[in-house]
Amino acid sequence: MLVIPTRDPPDRDPLSAALRPPIDETEEEKASRVAEEDEAKRVSQAIDESIRMEKQQRKKQKVVRLLLLGQSESGKSTTLRQFQRLYTPSAFREERVLWRAVIQLNIVRSIRTMLDAVTDVRRGDLLPSASYTSDPDSDSETESHISLPPRLEHLCARLRPLRHIEAMLIAKLVPPNEHEATHLGMTVNGYGTPNGLVYGNASAAFLTDVTVPQPRGVYLIALWRDPMVKQILRRRKIRLEESPGFYLNDLERVTALYFLPSDDDVLKARLKTVGVSEYRFEMEAGSESGAEWRIIDVGGSRSQRPMWVPFFDDVDAIIFLAPISGFDQTLVEDRSVNRLEDSVVLWKAVCSNKLLAKVDLVLFLNKCDILSAKLSSGVRLAKYVRSFGERPNDAETAQKYFRSKFNAIHREYSPLPRKFYGFCTSVTDTTTTGGILASVRDMVIREHLRASKLL
């Protein structure tokens, strides 16, 4: 007879079935099983208790945990670098030299963007009617390729070896499955050897090839300053000045032989975060000298976000960064998603998350400098954000508008009332950011002390 196996009923849980005691268990077996289970329960409770005690202890010992959240390129790691610059200045200074290679790759990338645009020049790119906001024409006449004037041909030929240098830097800084630099560079004898200063390795080749102003540095400068190049970029809406890792206005300085990155250079560098890093430091300066701070910096791109949740359990405050200049841009990892919309969705998720219900939130509406430059250059916010309506197209009005929108989401989505602090920031700017971070620090410490007294 053919027996057709029946499926388990959907409500039968195979795990509880496996854990159920055997039906033919003797009295002795049962007694020993119950004793084992009691012991296991006792051990588990002891572990829970020790975790709870450790958390309390951490709070009493003035350990402050701050989590940085926001989409990729929102400015989380830059904010962390600002904290380091302000509160552990000697360590920050010592590390500056390590940023050379990252800055060099950032520069080479900007140059390559220019070279790609210039070598692909079409008739339409050079039409006099071209304006900053107009779309490139698409008929075949304007789309046809044209040849470059001899001076640009010459510059492009001189700069062709940059591709080789880019490949070398990529091998050093970019892991195989990434497109951007994610670490400060490999060294002969491990972490910490300054990149670019170790003569005799790949960095030395880079120095002699690129950082000496003569002969190649001058070609870089000439390309960036060329009026025709500027026009092509404008026509193609390539705004390198607003891109991460922009150094083209400082080429003479940053391509010099013994270039040592300044504080500002380090803050402007683009280094993508992959995974989660916890930075521990004691404040070297400031009123809370001696408090141990743990600032948790996470990767913000979509594939990185599932890693955030385990850190929600035990933080004192969150700084959420929303780069409001991104209203006309899309995510690098998904070109169909608008950056501002993505920030709003993330902000709603953070505000409504039950694990974070009691965590104080600090909002940085970031990249206000780029927002201001963009609006002044004629980009209309209302074209991308309909509800902005007929308001004046200036940075102040836009910031006020975004502030009220994000604030309303916080009020509507937070499960419990809580403290909320909002700032309009440009975290690459050392002058304005210092004061803001001092306020955040004081606020977090105040709340932290209040919470420890309640324990």
Ligand SMILES: Nc1nc2c(ncn2[C@@H]2O[C@H](COP(=O)(O)OP(=O)(O)OP(=O)(O)O)[C@@H](O)[C@H]2O)c(=O)[nH]1
């Ligand atoms: N002009 C300007 N640039 C900024 C600002 N904030 C950050 N940047 C730059 O934007 C780039 C991206 O900043 P990051 O701090 O690396 O961004 P992130 O949020 O850590 O990004 P992931 O690590 O990918 O999650 C860097 O080159 C920064 O220098 C700002 O307010 N203004």
Ligand SMILES: [Mg+2]
């Ligand atoms: Mg980062």
